[in-house]
Amino acid sequence: MTSTLPAATGAKVPARRTAAPETRPTDRPTPPRRLRSSRPDLLLCGLLLVAILLVQGWNIAAYPTLSDDEGTYLAQAWAVQRGAGLAHYTYWYDHPPLGWMQLALLTWIPAWLSPESMTVGTMRVVMLPVSAVSAVLLYVLARRLALPRWAAGLAMALFGLSPLSVVLQREIFLDNLAVMWTLLAFCLAASPSRHLWHHFGAGVAAATAVLTKETMLVVLPALLVTMWRHSHRDTRKFAVTGAVTACALIGLSYPLFALLKGELLPGSGHVSLWEGVKYQMTRPGSGFILDEGSGSHGVFQSWLYYDRVLPLGGLAGALLLLAVWRWSVTARALAGPALAVAVLAALALRPNGYLPAMYVIQALPFLALVLAGGTASVAHAVLRRGRRPGERRWTAGGRYALAAVLAIGAGAYVVPRWYDGDRTAVTADANAPYRAAAKWLGSEVAEPRDTRVLVDDALWLDLVHSGYRAGDGVIWFYKADLDPSVKETMPRGWRDLDYVVASPTVRRDAADLPIVRAAMEHSTPVAVFGTGEDRIEIRRLDTAAGGVR
Structure with a gap:
């Protein structure tokens, strides 16, 4: 009733003004939505x-x-x-x-x-x-x-x-x-x-x-x-x-x-x-x-x-x-x-x-x-700086x-x-020794399928592609000591191996792995790639029965 009365009498009602929302200045930039x-x-x-x-x-x-x-x-x-x-x-x-x-x-x-x-x-x-x-x-x-x-x-x-x-x-x-x-x-x-x-x-x-x-x-x-x-x-x-x-x-x-x-x-x-x-x-x-x-x-x-x-x-x-x-x-x-x-x-x-x-x-x-x-x-x-009151x-x-x-x-x-x-x-080539070792093992070993070699996993797939048996032919060196299913295939321990590829990782961790350490001790280098601590040695086990052309 009160809202219609002024209009009925012809009186003019001033429009209600809505106060604009207060805005505060912010230093935060607005991220784009899209x-x-x-x-x-x-x-x-x-x-x-x-x-x-x-x-x-x-x-x-x-x-x-x-x-x-x-x-x-x-x-x-x-x-x-x-x-x-x-x-x-x-x-x-x-x-x-x-x-x-x-x-x-x-x-x-x-x-x-x-x-x-x-x-x-x-x-x-x-x-x-x-x-x-x-x-x-x-x-x-x-x-x-x-x-x-x-x-x-x-x-x-x-x-x-x-x-x-x-x-x-x-x-x-x-x-x-x-x-x-x-x-x-x-x-x-x-x-x-x-x-x-x-x-x-x-x-x-x-x-x-x-x-x-x-x-x-x-x-x-x-x-x-x-x-x-x-x-x-x-x-x-x-x-x-x-x-x-x-x-x-x-x-x-x-x-x-x-x-x-x-x-x-x-x-x-x-x-x-x-x-x-x-x-x-x-x-x-x-x-x-x-x-x-x-x-x-x-x-x-x-x-x-x-x-x-x-x-x-x-x-x-x-x-x-x-x-x-x-x-x-x-x-x-x-x-x-x-x-x-x-x-x-x-x-x-x-x-x-x-x-x-x-x-x-x-x-x-x-x-x-x-x-x-x-x-x-x-x-x-x-x-x-200098925009705020009191600042220079x-x-x-x-x-x-x-x-x-x-x-x-x-x-x-x-x-x-x-x-x-x-x-x-x-520009640097840090992996030439690895490539050379993989090439040597792929070309100089007479019967890869019948050869057993310890390697680190950086070379594991290279040798699988070269014809070595995955798992018990080319062996990730940790598994020779730590995986019972691999140890079952090595009843004589290190004597069942033909080669060990002594990369920096293998040399570093051999101290805690008895079979790997023994393989290193009872082997001699037949090929070395690289120099110093980064070298890769291919070592043949002293009891290995042939395998090299």
């Missing part, structure tokens, strides 16, 4: 991707030196392709098998077209698409975390072009696959659309990362922080609960697999998941990372040998962002990646923990993100000049060191 529609982002990301693929792909088979772990994962993928089970020997619960199942898919077409190309050096090429996807996902994540375009490009360049990254991302490591899935999980968790399925997808991707390499489990708290910050307040609890549930249910498929096979707990006549977990938890440590005489310190120095900028600068960037978390919008946006760096650094600093060389791979994308984010924070502070006035030209001086100084320090490291990666 990067695929942003031409500058697509152009920058595309150019960096081309550069990364060129540097990582050039000379990929020749550098770095072939790793026994690479050979193991590729041989396990080969076994999956052939339907021979989860591994080329008795599968034990070292790592979940999902990682080399993915390798089996990646290498299936080239192995089908050219079976003899299923060797470590040749198949390193399949890591290039993994590196490409990871680099693009890192750029997307940087933009979704509201880093400016130039900082997102810097993070992508740090991740893909650092000499440390080039060396490690070339190698067939499960960690590289796990990093790809982890970055996908972070991208979904930080999606600006905030759809519930994005968070469920983040949980699925995180579980896939953990089942690819179980060490990614330690990064999940950082993922949870990112998801909490970027989820909608009204649906946050439901989204996070759904993501955690999806991750847990998929992750539990691995112990369920062991349970269904009757291999969850120890027992006679079979391996068990419990024994695998126990081994990982009780394996001898490599010492404190800052103790100069420890193995961990040697691993740390090997990282710094390739690049000091990314690991040390990234750690400094993480500490900076965590220290200014309350006052910096960028620091709050990068809270998840900074937490990931802090957790990984704390685990590496355990007094007597085990520190493998590939451990740093899972930290590389987060180191790149926080280093780029810290750089963006410093640049933002420099460019804003700076001209715009002075601010930009200071930023340019800082950028040139950083470039003058980084570029020469990266140039030297990347030039080595694209």
Whole structure:
């Protein structure tokens, strides 16, 4: 009644004015909702991707030196392709098998077209698409975390072009696959659309990362922080609960697999998941990372040998962002990646923990993100200097000049060191001794089918393609001592062998393997390739009955 009365009497009612919502100035750049529609982002990301693929792909088979772990994962993928089970020997619960199942898919077409190309050096090429996807996902994540375009490009360049990254991302490591899935999980968790399925997808991707390499489990708290910050307040609890549930249910498929096979707990006549977990938890440590005489310190120095900028600068960037978390919008946006760096650094600093060389791979994308984010924070502070009340006035030209001086100084320090490291990666041939040894064993042994030889897994597939019997003809040297099914075929121990290929890995680990050590002691070199510690010796057992033309 009251609303129609004025109109009935002809009185004019002033229009109700709705107060405009209060807006607060913010320093946080708005991330583009759809990067695929942003031409500058697509152009920058595309150019960096081309550069990364060129540097990582050039000379990929020749550098770095072939790793026994690479050979193991590729041989396990080969076994999956052939339907021979989860591994080329008795599968034990070292790592979940999902990682080399993915390798089996990646290498299936080239192995089908050219079976003899299923060797470590040749198949390193399949890591290039993994590196490409990871680099693009890192750029997307940087933009979704509201880093400016130039900082997102810097993070992508740090991740893909650092000499440390080039060396490690070339190698067939499960960690590289796990990093790809982890970055996908972070991208979904930080999606600006905030759809519930994005968070469920983040949980699925995180579980896939953990089942690819179980060490990614330690990064999940950082993922949870990112998801909490970027989820909608009204649906946050439901989204996070759904993501955690999806991750847990998929992750539990691995112990369920062991349970269904009757291999969850120890027992006679079979391996068990419990024994695998126990081994990982009780394996001898490599010492404190800052103790100069420890193995961990040697691993740390090997990282710094390739690049000091990314690991040390990234750690400094993480500490900076965590220290200014309350006052910096960028620091709050990068809270998840900074937490990931802090957790990984704390685990590496355990007094007597085990520190493998590939451990740093899972930290590389987060180191790149926080280093780029810290750089963006410093640049933002420099460019804003003198704008606030009470501060000494700076001209715009002075601010930009200071930023340019800082950028040139950083470039003058980084570029020469990266140039030297990347030039080595694209020119050096560290694997000539391996190729020569494989050629000798393929051409100088009269009856490969009837010859038994101990090798590391980097050469295992080469010799299988040369006609040696897989499993009990060409033998992964660890299995001669540790696999009962292999030991059954060697009732006389080392006397049942014809050759042992003494690569650096075999010489290093022979001290803990009695049969391998005895084979080394009762053999003489018949061919040596390379020099120094990197040499490869082909040693014939003193009791070997012929076999050489």
